[in-house]
Amino acid sequence: xxxxxxxxxxxxxxxxxxxxxxxxxxxxxxxxxxxxxxxxxxxxxxxxxxxxxxxxxxxxxxxxxxxxxxxxxxxxxxxxxxxxxxxxxxxxxxxxxxxxxxxxxxxxxxxxxxxxxxxxxxxxxxxxxxxxxxx
Amino acid sequence: xxxxxxxxxxxxxxxxxxxxxxxxxxxxxxxxxxxxxxxxxxxxxxxxxxxxxxxxxxxxxxxxxxxxxxxxxxxxxxxxxxxxxxxxxxxxxxxxxxxxxxxxxxxxxxxxxxxxxxxxxxxxxxxxxxxxxxx
Numbered sequence: 001x002x003x004x005x006x007x008x009x010x011x012x013x014x015x016x017x018x019x020x021x022x023x024x025x026x027x028x029x030x031x032x033x034x035x036x037x038x039x040x041x042x043x044x045x046x047x048x049x050x051x052x053x054x055x056x057x058x059x060x061x062x063x064x065x066x067x068x069x070x071x072x073x074x075x076x077x078x079x080x081x082x083x084x085x086x087x088x089x090x091x092x093x094x095x096x097x098x099x100x101x102x103x104x105x106x107x108x109x110x111x112x113x114x115x116x117x118x119x120x121x122x123x124x125x126x127x128x129x130x131x132x133x134x135x
Numbered sequence: 136x137x138x139x140x141x142x143x144x145x146x147x148x149x150x151x152x153x154x155x156x157x158x159x160x161x162x163x164x165x166x167x168x169x170x171x172x173x174x175x176x177x178x179x180x181x182x183x184x185x186x187x188x189x190x191x192x193x194x195x196x197x198x199x200x201x202x203x204x205x206x207x208x209x210x211x212x213x214x215x216x217x218x219x220x221x222x223x224x225x226x227x228x229x230x231x232x233x234x235x236x237x238x239x240x241x242x243x244x245x246x247x248x249x250x251x252x253x254x255x256x257x258x259x260x261x262x263x264x265x266x267x268x269x270x
Contacts, residue, residue: 019182020237025173026250035170038160038246040199040221047154064175064199064242086175102155107199107242111173115161 001095001132003074008091009081010060023086025062025111032091033058033113040064040109043102050100053122053131057114059098062089066106073097075134083108097128136230136267138209143226144216145195158221160197160246167226168193168248175199175244178237185235188257188266192249194233197224201241208232210269218243232263 012030015022027034041049043066050070061070063083070081074096081090089111092098102108114120122128129135147165150157162169176184178201185205196205198218205216209231216225224246227233237243249255257263264270 019180020176020178020184023175023177024251025175027171029250031173035173036162038166038170038173038244040158040160040244041155042158042199042221043155045154049155064177064244086177109173109175109199109244115164116159 002093004072004077004079004096006093007072007096010089010091012062012087012089014087021086025060025089031060031111035111035113036115037112038109039112040107041102043104043106046101046103048099048101050098051123051125053097053128054094055120055122056094057112057120058094059092060089060111061092062086062109062111064107064109067103068106068108069101071099071101075129075132095132097125137228139207139212139214139231141228142207142231145224145226147197147222147224149222156221160195160224166195166246170246170248171250172247173244174247175242176237178239178241181236181238183234183236185233186258186260188232188263189229190255190257191229192247192255193229194227195224195246196227197221197244197246199242199244202238203241203243204236206234206236208234210264210267230267232260
C-alpha cells in the first residue's frame with residue numbers, strides 16, 4: 001500500500017504575459033495518467049472537506065485561486081501541504097487519507113484517473129486504518 | 136467540415152452546499168471525449184486571445200470565474216457565446232475559428248481531446264478561409 005512518500009508535488013508548465021497566465025496539464029506528460037474525470041470545487045466560505053481515501057483512484061489537486069491546506073495521512077504519519085499556485089499540483093495516490101482546509105473564494109481543480117465510483121471511497125477513518133492493517 | 140451548428144453548449148452536474156460548489160466533468164460522459172490535455176487561463180486584465188482554429192483538436196471551454204465572450208466563426212457565419220458559469224461548457228469542434236474576450240480576473244478551463252501540437256493550429260484567418268474553400 002502507498003505511504004506518504006508516494007505523494008508528490010508536480011510542477012506544471014506555464015506561459016505568462018502581462019495580461020494573462022496559461023497553465024498546462026497534459027495526460028501522461030506532467031499529469032502521470034490519462035484524465036478520466038475533472039472536478040472543481042469553488043468555495044464561498046472557508047471550509048473543510050475531503051476526509052476520505054480512495055481504494056484505486058489517483059488524484060491530482062491544483063489550486064487555481066485562493067489557498068487550500070491538504071493534510072495527508074497514511075495511518076502512521078501525517079503531513080500538510082499548502083496549495084496556492086496554479087503551476088503546482090499535489091499527486092495523491094490511492095489509499096492515502098486526505099483532508100482539505102479551504103479559505104473562502106478558493107477554486108481547486110482535481111484531475112483523476114478514474115470515473116466516479118462511490119465504492120472506491122473509504123469515508124471512515126477507523127475503517128481506513130483497518131484496511132491498512134494499522135489497527 | 137464542421138460548421139457553427141456543430142458547436143454545443145453542455146450542462147455539467149454540480150453539487151451545491153452553503154460553503155462550496157462542486158462541478159464534475161467526466162470523460163466520455165458530459166465531456167464527449169477522453170481528456171488528453173487540460174489548460175487554464177487566468178487573466179489579470181481584460182484581454183482578447185484565441186484567434187485561431189484547430190485542424191483536428193476539439194476543445195471544451197468552461198469559465199470557472201469571471202466572464203469570457205467567445206466569438207465563433209465558420210467562415211460564413213459568426214456567433215457569440217457568453218461563458219460565466221462553471222456548470223456550462225462550450226464545445227468547439229475542429230475547424231471552427233474562435234476568439235475570446237476576457238474580463239479581468241477570469242479563469243477559463245479548457246479540456247481537449249489531443250495533446251499540444253503546433254501543427255494543429257491555423258493562426259491566420261485568410262489561411263483558415265482558404266482551408267475551408269470559402270475563399
